[in-house]
Amino acid sequence: MVARLFFSSLDNRLHGKANAVMEFLMSIHNSRKHCGDLFCGKCGIAREILENISDSDKQIIHEILSSISIYELTDFGVFEPLIHRIDAKGYISVFQRAAKEINSGNIRDIDFFLHMTRSRLRKKFENFIENFPDILRRGTELAITTKDYSLVETVILILEEEAQKYPELISTAREYAQNDQQMQRVLYNTLRRIRPEMRNFAGKTN
Ligand SMILES: [Zn+2]
Structure with missing residues (x-):
């Protein structure tokens, strides 16, 4: 085959x-040359x-x-x-x-779903996917309990400033950010307005 x-x-x-x-x-x-x-x-x-x-x-x-x-x-x-x-x-x-x-116990399924929804539908998902808040809540729980790097990143990018309601989530992200530029960027971009200490990450991101 x-x-x-x-x-x-x-x-x-x-x-x-x-x-x-x-x-x-x-x-x-x-069929022809183009810029891509x-x-x-x-x-x-x-x-x-x-x-x-x-x-x-x-x-x-x-x-x-x-x-x-x-x-x-x-x-x-x-x-x-x-x-x-x-x-x-x-x-x-x-x-x-x-x-x-979605299987609410499967981290990869939840992470991929949340990531795709954010990156492809932007903010419109709230209108189209009724149980989106439930899946986001479950994803946030799993990010906190498992400290899965990718899921931590995904839920912070979706929650934006709301992420500060979950101190354990932020502290896990900050641990990763000690040695990781990608997580530094995530924290800086989402939280710098309300958490001035996140601005310290700005200088490290280059
Ligand atoms: Zn072009």
Whole structure:
């Protein structure tokens, strides 16, 4: 069997169609030189794709989004923001399914879900994902009890100044920040306004 490079959870029928859609996207992307920013108005790659994509390809994208896991969203690669543009409802449904099915004991699932929600949906997630506050609360608990580096970082980035309600979370982050520039940046960027001592990290971040 040929190794599947992306969308490994799709059945054979849909996987074949997904390949064809990805090939169409790549064909435009690779057809000429451009700066690399899909949405650059001068190069116009996103515009060309949006003008040329067929209704049946849009339908296939909708079927893919109705079926894949949140982990597989990144299989769209550079095209992921464009997929969000083409089918916003379908795109958000991936997050809504993940939120419903999340295993509240699985740190990696919770961390990935929270990270993706923040980075892809920005602040809009509150409107789309009903149980987001429950998942964030569970993530915060797990970050405190396990001191998992990645989860500590993720929940502080989401909580922003609210993070100071959890002193154990902040003290864990500060321990990491002693020797870690990434965590220094996280604390400086989220808390410097209300916790002046975090400004000490500014000089260390270069
Ligand atoms: Zn450009």
